[in-house]
Amino acid sequence: MLIKIPRSSDCQASEITPESLYLSRRDVLGASLAGIAVGALPGLASAGESSRYADVAPGAPPQWFSDKLGAARWQAVTVKDEAITPFKDATHYNNFYEFGTDKGDPAANAGSLKTEPWSLVVDGEVAKPGRYALEDFVRPYQLEERIYRLRCVEAWSMVIPWLGFTLADVLKQVQPTSKARYLRFETLHDPKVMPGQRSSFALIDWPYVEGLRLDEAMNPLAILAVGMYGRELPNQNGAPLRLVVPWKYGFKSIKSIVRISLVAEQPKTTWESLAPTEYGFYANVNPNVDHPRWTQTRERRLPSGLFSPNVRDTLMFNGYGDEVASLYSGLDLRKNY
Amino acid sequence: MRYPWLRLAIFLLGCLFPAWWLYEAAMNLLGPDPGKILVDRLGLGALIFLLITLSMTPLQRLTGWSGWIVVRRQLGLWCFAYIVLHMTAYMVFILGLDWGQLGVELRKRPYIIVGVLGFIGLLALAVTSNRYSQRRLGARWKKLHKLVYLILGLGLLHFLWIVRSDLKEWAIYASIGAALLALRIPAVWRRVPRLMGGRGRVV
Numbered sequence: 001m002l003i004k005i006p007r008s009s010d011c012q013a014s015e016i017t018p019e020s021l022y023l024s025r026r027d028v029l030g031a032s033l034a035g036i037a038v039g040a041l042p043g044l045a046s047a048g049e050s051s052r053y054a055d056v057a058p059g060a061p062p063q064w065f066s067d068k069l070g071a072a073r074w075q076a077v078t079v080k081d082e083a084i085t086p087f088k089d090a091t092h093y094n095n096f097y098e099f100g101t102d103k104g105d106p107a108a109n110a111g112s113l114k115t116e117p118w119s120l121v122v123d124g125e126v127a128k129p130g131r132y133a134l135e136d137f138v139r140p141y142q143l144e145e146r147i148y149r150l151r152c153v154e155a156w157s158m159v160i161p162w163l164g165f166t167l168a169d170v171l172k173q174v175q176p177t178s179k180a181r182y183l184r185f186e187t188l189h190d191p192k193v194m195p196g197q198r199s200s201f202a203l204i205d206w207p208y209v210e211g212l213r214l215d216e217a218m219n220p221l222a223i224l225a226v227g228m229y230g231r232e233l234p235n236q237n238g239a240p241l242r243l244v245v246p247w248k249y250g251f252k253s254i255k256s257i258v259r260i261s262l263v264a265e266q267p268k269t270t271w272e273s274l275a276p277t278e279y280g281f282y283a284n285v286n287p288n289v290d291h292p293r294w295t296q297t298r299e300r301r302l303p304s305g306l307f308s309p310n311v312r313d314t315l316m317f318n319g320y321g322d323e324v325a326s327l328y329s330g331l332d333l334r335k336n337y
Numbered sequence: 338m339r340y341p342w343l344r345l346a347i348f349l350l351g352c353l354f355p356a357w358w359l360y361e362a363a364m365n366l367l368g369p370d371p372g373k374i375l376v377d378r379l380g381l382g383a384l385i386f387l388l389i390t391l392s393m394t395p396l397q398r399l400t401g402w403s404g405w406i407v408v409r410r411q412l413g414l415w416c417f418a419y420i421v422l423h424m425t426a427y428m429v430f431i432l433g434l435d436w437g438q439l440g441v442e443l444r445k446r447p448y449i450i451v452g453v454l455g456f457i458g459l460l461a462l463a464v465t466s467n468r469y470s471q472r473r474l475g476a477r478w479k480k481l482h483k484l485v486y487l488i489l490g491l492g493l494l495h496f497l498w499i500v501r502s503d504l505k506e507w508a509i510y511a512s513i514g515a516a517l518l519a520l521r522i523p524a525v526w527r528r529v530p531r532l533m534g535g536r537g538r539v540v
Contacts, residue, residue: 089369101503103368155431156370201505274502293446293498295438303369304430306362311433 052230053161056087059231062116062240064135069227072143072163077221079147085158087229089303094236095152096255097204098187098194105196106236112193113256115240124184124261127175134240138226140173141165145230146223148246150253151285151318157299162244163227167217170224176214176262183217184267185210185243186259203274210254211267211281212245213327221246221323224257247320249283280337284328285318289337340407347408351415354382355422372430379426383419384492384510386412391489391517398526401533410466413485417463420456448498455491458484486521489514 052074061069096106099113118134143163151157167183189207191197197206216222225244226233233239238255245252251271261267271279278292287297296314304310317324328336338344358378362371390412397405432438442449462482464470471478493511500507519525 085369093369097502101501103370156373196503199503199505201503201508203502203504290445293448295441297438298433298435300370300372300430304372306359306367306371306375306430309372309430309433 053084053087056229056231057091057234059234061232062135064138065226065232068138068143069163069230072145074145075147076144077146077148079149079159082149082159084147084161085302090158090160090228091234091236093302095154095250096236096238097202098196098206098208098256099236100196107234109195110235113188113235113239114193115235115256118240118258120241120257121259122174122261123259124263125177125180126262127177128173137241138165141169143227144223146244148221148244149318150244150246150250151299151314153249153251153279153283153291153296155294155296155299155314156304157301157314157318159301161229162223162225163230164223164225164244166220167212167222167224167243168220170260171214171217174262179264180262181214182263182266183212183214184259184261184263185212185254185257186261187254188256188258204270205273207258208254208270209267210243210252211269212243212252213266214262216245216324216327219324219327221320247285247317247324249285251279252283282328282333282336284324284333284337285314286316286333286337287314288316289334340404343404343408344411347411347415351386351411351418355379355419372426376423376426376430379419379423380496383416383423384496386416386419387485387489387492388510388513388517390416391485391514395517395520395529398529399532401531414463414466417459420459424456448495451491451498452495455488455495458488458491462488486518489518
């Protein structure tokens with residue numbers, strides 16, 4: 001199964017493959033799985049949304065989020081034969097260096113982050129630049145649940161049910177100009193609430209910056225997420241708005257976004273600037289290209305217990321090759337890691 | 338045997354940490370990736386034991402108390418034991434007992450190579466740590482055991498190459514290590530005061 005993705009040079013909004021068309025391919029499969037899932041949960045329709053998954057800590061959702069949740073398309077994208085990572089693990093084992101470098105630091109420290117009100121700047125090569133209140137920014141989009149594998153560059157992985165909308169839909173709204181070739185994303189810079197940004201030993205030049213090629217951003221797998229596990233994003237997972245690009249290493253999926261710029265040149269991203277021999281701009285999950293300091297052929301699917309280590313082979317493009325491989329035809333992935 | 342209780346206390350302390358960590362892992366208190374945490378803690382534990390070992394001689398000089406030297410060998414052996422556990426945990430939890438991959442890592446990763454060199458050094462010191470070897474090697478024994486300074490350097494380099502973005506923790510251990518090495522410079526060593534009067538003290 002091969003999905004043709006438009007090249008960046010001819011990426012007009014009018015030419016985007018309708019998402020419904022793309023997704024319907026999976027509906028046959030997804031619907032049967034969803035049927036089983038719904039069948040197993042008779043009280044689902046009336047149950048609170050946060051009870052879709054076991055042991056989910058209830059959030060304090062903003063009004064706009066609760067309003068949107070009712071119309072969400074559940075299980076729009078699912079993974080086959082893979083267990084969803086427990087909520088506790090997905091929220092207490094995080095890399096979010098703004099809140100500290102230990103895996104438990106973000107959960108411990110991110111409570112200080114104030115996500116309401118939140119404003120987002122869209123600028124650069126777009127017909128409709130602007131500063132949006134988050135609730136206005138998300139208004140046009142229907143939430144979709146997408147269950148994606150997440151593969152960290154550190155060789156661990158999870159499976160997470162995100163709630164969000166496609167980046168392609170956002171681009172349709174803001175209308176990139178013909179000069180736009182890349183997207184540049186920026187995380188909040190606020191040393192007062194982000195202890196990691198105060199550390200004088202940190203090698204990172206804040207704010208955290210990530211980027212995508214325009215055609216990568218147009219790929220239907222790329223989403224902006226506002227929730228996970230049927231609730232709003234916990235702060236440590238990148239509230240209130242984050243990127244999710246499941247075929248790339250986790251650090252590409254930038255958190256707590258305050259700015260999205262459409263630009264002509266490839267943006268200088270944080271990890272690439274810090275260690276260009278270790279982290280590339282593309283950062284596609286690739287078992288054949290090692291990180292210089294460790295192998296990428298295997299991963300620890302978490303939870304990986306002491307007495308039941310869960311080590312498995314890493315898949316090319318994290319298993320999303322059918323959807324994204326054509327983006328990189330003709331590109332030497334050993335050089336463009 | 339002098340200071341039996343001190344020796345026993347250090348022995349129990351050395352056992353206590355890995356036992357406590359295993360208990361934490363069994364109780365699911367280490368989060369979803371306990372293997373990685375154990376690898377990190379054992380490596381750091383070995384470095385801490387090495388730094389403590391290296392501070393025994395300066396402490397003896399400062400205080401004049403001979404108990405420091407009595408436990409020095411045991412502390413060094415604990416460093417070795419933690420490194421053995423560190424490598425075992427790495428093999429089981431990180432590489433999933435894939436020995437072929439270990440061969441690749443040994444050839445390709447500078448930080449693994451440096452770590453293994455440090456281990457070989459520790460192994461040499463551990464097997465010659467007994468009285469029999471001390472007698473057999475005579476004056477060469479002391480020379481051989483100066484390797485410990487090189488091992489500390491290798492260990493710190495191994496640690497530095499694992500750091501991803503925040504140097505603070507590494508900088509703390511590296512500066513302690515540097516201070517302990519600086520003390521060995523004869524010109525510095527001569528200036529270390531004998532605070533408690535030293536051996537010649539009259540009671």
